[in-house]
Amino acid sequence: MSVKMSDLTSKELPTWCGGCGDFNILFTMKAALEELGIPRKDTVLVSGIGCGSKLPHFVKTYGFEGLHGRILPVATGIKLGNNKLTVIGVGGDGDAYGIGGNHYFHILRRNVDLTYVVQNNAVYGLTKGQTSPTSEQGFRSPSTPSGVLEEPVNPISSAIINGATYVARGFAYDVHHLKKLIIDGIRHKGFSIIDVFQPCVTYNKINTIQWYKDHIYKLEESGHDPNDRKKALEKAEEWNSKIPIGLFYKTKKPTYEDGLSQVVREPLAKQDISNVDISKILEKLR
Amino acid sequence: MKKILNDLSWKVAGRAGDGILNAGLIMFAKTCVRKGLHVFATAEYPSLIRGGHNHLDVRVRDDDVYAHTKHIDILVALNNESVTKHQDKVTEGGAIIYDGKTIQLDDLKKNVNYYDIPLEKIAEKSGGKIMKNTVAIGATFALLDSDLKELNKVIKDTFARKGEKVVDGNINAAKAGFDYLRENFGNEFKMKLENGKAESIFLSGHEAVAIGALKGGCKFFAGYPMTPATSVMHNLAKFEKTHNFVVKHTEDELAAINMAIGANYAGVRSMTATSGGGFCLMSEGLGLAIVTETPLVAVESQRPGPGTGMATHSGQGDLRFMLHASTDEGPRIVIAPKDVDDCFFRTIDAFNIAEKYQTPVIILTDKFLGESYITTSEFDTKKVKIDRGEFAKNPKEGEFNRYQITESGVSPRSVPSQEGGMHVASSYEHDEHGFEREEEDNRIAMHDKRFRKFENMKKELPPPKLEGSKDADVTIIAWGSTYGCVKEAERLLSKDGIKSNHLHIVFASPLHDKEIAEVIKSAKNVVIVENNKTGQLAGIIREQTGLEIKNKILKYDGRAFFPEEIYEKIKGIV
Numbered sequence: 001m002s003v004k005m006s007d008l009t010s011k012e013l014p015t016w017c018g019g020c021g022d023f024n025i026l027f028t029m030k031a032a033l034e035e036l037g038i039p040r041k042d043t044v045l046v047s048g049i050g051c052g053s054k055l056p057h058f059v060k061t062y063g064f065e066g067l068h069g070r071i072l073p074v075a076t077g078i079k080l081g082n083n084k085l086t087v088i089g090v091g092g093d094g095d096a097y098g099i100g101g102n103h104y105f106h107i108l109r110r111n112v113d114l115t116y117v118v119q120n121n122a123v124y125g126l127t128k129g130q131t132s133p134t135s136e137q138g139f140r141s142p143s144t145p146s147g148v149l150e151e152p153v154n155p156i157s158s159a160i161i162n163g164a165t166y167v168a169r170g171f172a173y174d175v176h177h178l179k180k181l182i183i184d185g186i187r188h189k190g191f192s193i194i195d196v197f198q199p200c201v202t203y204n205k206i207n208t209i210q211w212y213k214d215h216i217y218k219l220e221e222s223g224h225d226p227n228d229r230k231k232a233l234e235k236a237e238e239w240n241s242k243i244p245i246g247l248f249y250k251t252k253k254p255t256y257e258d259g260l261s262q263v264v265r266e267p268l269a270k271q272d273i274s275n276v277d278i279s280k281i282l283e284k285l286r
Numbered sequence: 287m288k289k290i291l292n293d294l295s296w297k298v299a300g301r302a303g304d305g306i307l308n309a310g311l312i313m314f315a316k317t318c319v320r321k322g323l324h325v326f327a328t329a330e331y332p333s334l335i336r337g338g339h340n341h342l343d344v345r346v347r348d349d350d351v352y353a354h355t356k357h358i359d360i361l362v363a364l365n366n367e368s369v370t371k372h373q374d375k376v377t378e379g380g381a382i383i384y385d386g387k388t389i390q391l392d393d394l395k396k397n398v399n400y401y402d403i404p405l406e407k408i409a410e411k412s413g414g415k416i417m418k419n420t421v422a423i424g425a426t427f428a429l430l431d432s433d434l435k436e437l438n439k440v441i442k443d444t445f446a447r448k449g450e451k452v453v454d455g456n457i458n459a460a461k462a463g464f465d466y467l468r469e470n471f472g473n474e475f476k477m478k479l480e481n482g483k484a485e486s487i488f489l490s491g492h493e494a495v496a497i498g499a500l501k502g503g504c505k506f507f508a509g510y511p512m513t514p515a516t517s518v519m520h521n522l523a524k525f526e527k528t529h530n531f532v533v534k535h536t537e538d539e540l541a542a543i544n545m546a547i548g549a550n551y552a553g554v555r556s557m558t559a560t561s562g563g564g565f566c567l568m569s570e571g572l573g574l575a576i577v578t579e580t581p582l583v584a585v586e587s588q589r590p591g592p593g594t595g596m597a598t599h600s601g602q603g604d605l606r607f608m609l610h611a612s613t614d615e616g617p618r619i620v621i622a623p624k625d626v627d628d629c630f631f632r633t634i635d636a637f638n639i640a641e642k643y644q645t646p647v648i649i650l651t652d653k654f655l656g657e658s659y660i661t662t663s664e665f666d667t668k669k670v671k672i673d674r675g676e677f678a679k680n681p682k683e684g685e686f687n688r689y690q691i692t693e694s695g696v697s698p699r700s701v702p703s704q705e706g707g708m709h710v711a712s713s714y715e716h717d718e719h720g721f722e723r724e725e726e727d728n729r730i731a732m733h734d735k736r737f738r739k740f741e742n743m744k745k746e747l748p749p750p751k752l753e754g755s756k757d758a759d760v761t762i763i764a765w766g767s768t769y770g771c772v773k774e775a776e777r778l779l780s781k782d783g784i785k786s787n788h789l790h791i792v793f794a795s796p797l798h799d800k801e802i803a804e805v806i807k808s809a810k811n812v813v814i815v816e817n818n819k820t821g822q823l824a825g826i827i828r829e830q831t832g833l834e835i836k837n838k839i840l841k842y843d844g845r846a847f848f849p850e851e852i853y854e855k856i857k858g859i860v
Contacts, residue, residue: 012721044702046548049713056710057721060683062702063710064551065722066544067574073508073541077548077556078702080532081506085552085702106537262530269553269701271530273503274672280528281497282664285487286319 005034012057019209021172021198022052025119028175029090030059032182036086043086046075048100050092051126052119052198069099072107075114082269083257086186089116094124097133097153104155107191108162112256115185115192118155119172121200122207129203136206157236159193160229160249166192167232167249171216172199173209174245181247190255197245212243219246226250289431289478292323292348295355296426298419299372300364303336309419310342311659312444313437313456314426315488318344319661320436322482324351326770328658330845333513333597339367348482351660352625352770356848359477360429362422364405366390373398379476381429383422401425401471408462413455420456424463429471430479434460486661491651491767494626495585496521497665498633499557500529503672504583506556508534508545510564513597514653515587518559539564543571543584550581551711553701555637559585562604563594565611572646573612576736578711579689579697581640581647581675583633588652590844599844600653602766602817608648609795609826615733617740619643619747620795622650622766628792629655630665639747641675643739644696650794652817654846655767675699681706687718691731695738744796752805754787760860761809763802763835765791765823767846768815774849775856784860791823803831811860813837815852 008030016022033043043061047053049068056063066074071089079087096104096118107114123141124130130143134155138147159167166188170178178196185192197216199209219226224235224246232249257263298310307329315327326345332338343354358376363369363384369391376382378397386402394400403425405418412421420441427434438457445452489497496518499507509519525531536542542558549556560568565586575582588604590596608620619639623629629651636647676698678686688709690697697718700707714722715729723729752761754776764772769790776786789805791797806812806827814824814835819842824835839855841847 040708041705042703044552054722057712060708062708063712063720064548064578065710065712065714066547066578067570067713070540070544070571070574073536073544074548074551076534076541077506077508077545077550078552079548080534080545081549081552081554081556082702102537103541106541260532262526262532268505268530268532268549269703271505273505273555276501276503276529278497278501278667281500281525282487285489285493286485286664 003034003037003040005030007040008033008060010058010060014058016051017202019201021121022119024172024175025196025198026055026058028178028182032179035183036186038086044078046071046078046087046089048091048095050095053091053095055090069095071095072100072103076112079112079114082267083263084267087114088186089114091118093118093120093122093132093134097155105162108159108164110256111163111165111190111253113190117182118195119198120195121198121204123200123204125200125203139206154236155195156248157233160232160236164193165190165251165253168194168247169245170194170196171212171245172196177218190253215243216245217242219244219248290476291478292346292480292482294346294359294477294479295357296344296360297341297358297372298362299341299368302331302334302338302340304364305416306340306364306419307331307342309423310344313420313440314423315344315659317437317440318346319486319488320440322484323347324349324484324661325488326351326354326660328354328654331598339371352773353849356850360426363389381475383425401467403463403466408466409459412459412462417456417459420459421463424460425467428464428467429475430477431473432479434464484661487664488659488661489626490657490659491626491629492517492656493521494629495633495649498630500525500531501667501670502634502637504555504557504637506532506549506554508536508542509559510536510539510542512561512564514589514656515559515561515585517656518585539567543568547571547575547580547582557583559587561587561589562591562607569611572618573616574713575646576616576618577713579644580711581644583636583640583647583649585649585651587656596844600817600846601842601844602652605794605822608650617645617736618795619647619743620650621647622792622794623655624766624769624790624792626660626662634670638673642673643743644675644699645739650766652767678707683708688720689716689718691718691735694742695735740796747793749798749801750789750791752787752789755785758785758787760786760811760813760856761805762786762788762813762815764815765794768817771847771849771852772815775852778849778853779856797826797830799830802827803833806833813839813856813859815839817846818842
């Protein structure tokens with residue numbers, strides 16, 4: 001069954017600022033889903049709260065726009081409930097690495113077969129411009145008028161160190177490159193994280209479109225071997241003058257669901273619950 | 287001397303780590319169950335792995351038993367503290383079994399029989415020091431003029447996995463204890479245990495919740511350990527391979543409730559469980575389930591707070607929290623089961639109600655109900671019905687509205703993988719399709735729709751029934767886990783010729799205000815019994831009926847009521 005871009009487009013219109021990277025991420029997501037051809041009814045987009053988290057409204061699949069920070073638990077629940085579904089998380093850097101940081105840490109070692117696209121603009125947009133976990137040290141914002149004291153988190157190296165099996169970074173203004181990362185991430189069996197540089201044209205005057213263009217280069221063009229964990233970590237550390245995008249690391253590991261014999265034959269959601277036999281359990285209580 | 291037959295309160299007390307809880311529960315209590323008697327068992331233990339004071343009460347009767355008692359007929363004391371702490375509660379002519387080699391007694395009570403048995407020495411000869419509990423249990427059955435037939439069977443069943451040596455050791459230990467008491471003390475004790483005719487199952491409240499969840503079609507549980515709710519998770523985890531059940535021990539309670547919501551959204555009956563502290567984190571998820579109209583069952587097992595409070599103790603201090611948790615206003619059902627049968631059947635109801643009304647159901651237990659064991663008749667599973675509520679039939683894309691405004695407030699739902707049912711479930715206020723909307727009219731329509739469900743639930747859920755005679759001298763109102771203690775207190779009152787009746791509230795939300803008001807208005811005296819400081823249910827009843835219940839029997843020391851306490855206070859009132 002083919003999936004067409006036009007079928008994926010919802011009647012609801014995005015409310016993002018003109019020039020926002022989220023438009024490109026939305027387009028790329030739909031393009032990726034079109035190419036993958038997974039029936040729309042079997043796809044669930046799960047988001048949290050933030051500008052980018054409104055994305056599920058604009059794509060005609062199943063969608064769940066939950067609470068701020070809770071994308072991964074909801075997505076995990078959906079996947080464990082029905083492991084035949086394609087479940088994709090999408091949300092911002094505050095959602096992923098700030099309020100949802102604990103969940104991020106644990107999904108990495110859990111390797112549930114989910115894809116997580118993080119719209120990383122290094123600023124809180126929806127709440128009007130405060131610093132985010134990925135803002136650069138010294139970033140001045142309404143909540144940090146004298147500049148951020150902390151160092152930014154490194155979601156890429158964290159992911160590699162903590163057991164993620166597909167770790168990539170994309171750029172919202174290179175949609176062809178991003179589309180391949182998303183497609184490969186969804187096809188990857190296991191947890192895939194795609195951190196996407198997504199310029200915020202309204203609140204981030206430092207990490208602008210031009211700033212990214214001046215700094216990024218593609219791992220694919222630099223001879224990087226994504227199977228090499230050590231090299232991947234080295235690349236993840238690169239920041240200042242040259243910042244790599246592309247696939248950092250990829251490996252094969254059993255997924256969380258692979259360890260659940262309960263769901264191998266049939267997803268939980270499809271199992272018959274009309275008359276569960278508990279007679280043996282009651283017998284033991286005598 | 288005519289002996290008292292089959293009416294006994296037995297206590298074993300010692301240090302944590304001595305294995306007394308398991309020995310008392312598995313060997314003594316279970317043996318009494320197999321003897322065809324009615325049994326109730328409850329333990330007190332501190333929040334420690336080793337050391338501290340542990341004790342287990344086992345009440346055994348010929349007919350129905352509802353709770354423990356304050357008095358003790360036989361105390362098995364495994365250290366000095368066990369004697370000093372509990373000997374004042376031992377009845378006249380009662381017994382204290384202890385090991386004179388390890389315990390120094392100086393302040394002996396008159397009218398109590400002390401049985402000095404070398405428990406450790408006998409245990410060592412039989413197979414190991416750890417079996418001293420078994421020796422004491424053997425001695426108990428000798429004291430009660432009974433035999434070891436059922437005990438030996440229980441030992442075989444329990445320890446078969448551990449090998450012949452452990453089985454034989456325990457059988458020998460029990461026999462040696464039995465013989466030692468017979469040979470050295472004769473059988474002059476005031477009580478006797480004979481086999482009865484009851485055919486019961488014996489389980490805890492949380493075991494019943496777990497088995498109820500399984501029978502109710504739950505397939506997925508996500509939770510984070512927190513006493514006393516952890517036993518729900520442990521019990522469900524046993525069903526993973528036998529019943530294709532998935533338990534996910536999550537990173538925190540935020541993940542637990544959101545994961546359970548995710549699985550419910552995917553069409554799987556799912557559940558979480560925690561105590562008050564964990565529910566603080568879950569409050570946000572409760573709101574998420576309400577606004578996205580996702581079914582959810584959450585167990586909240588109360589323990590004293592605020593903050594960490596008293597982890598291994600009991601209370602009823604979270605009722606108002608459950609009624610008001612999460613932002614703004616939203617319908618939720620709060621069920622406070624009164625006993626193990628309720629724990630089983632109401633948990634099944636909870637899953638049906640959650641799906642029928644597409645809203646969260648909270649099962650409010652506590653340490654006392656959740657972790658106390660009681661005999662009951664085997665659950666009649668023929669009564670169980672699974673009602674999954676309204677699903678959209680052949681929804682058409684473009685026409686299907688997941689949040690359609692309906693008269694009942696319930697909109698037929700679709701689940702992922704269903705053709706034509708695509709929609710967004712949003713935690714924002716939304717329109718009928720699910721799109722975020724902030725317009726005034728839409729907000730009112732959606733908020734009203736959610737509340738219409740609540741009104742209908744109230745009509746469907748059974749109102750509380752007044753138990754006992756209409757012309758009672760006193761009407762006792764209580765809720766949740768205090769049911770058994772109130773029943774036992776009523777038994778004591780009736781011995782004194784005081785007629786009582788009992789209105790027990792199981793559905794705290796929605797509350798059947800009219801039915802409760804009628805009972806209060808027509809009662810001679812009303813007393814409310816609650817395991818909290820401020821009388822939370824009394825406050826809620828006053829808020830919803832305008833009627834004040836002045837007589838409040840409240841206890842908030844972290845322990846469940848003793849029936850005697852309720853009885854004495856009511857006597858003071860009537």
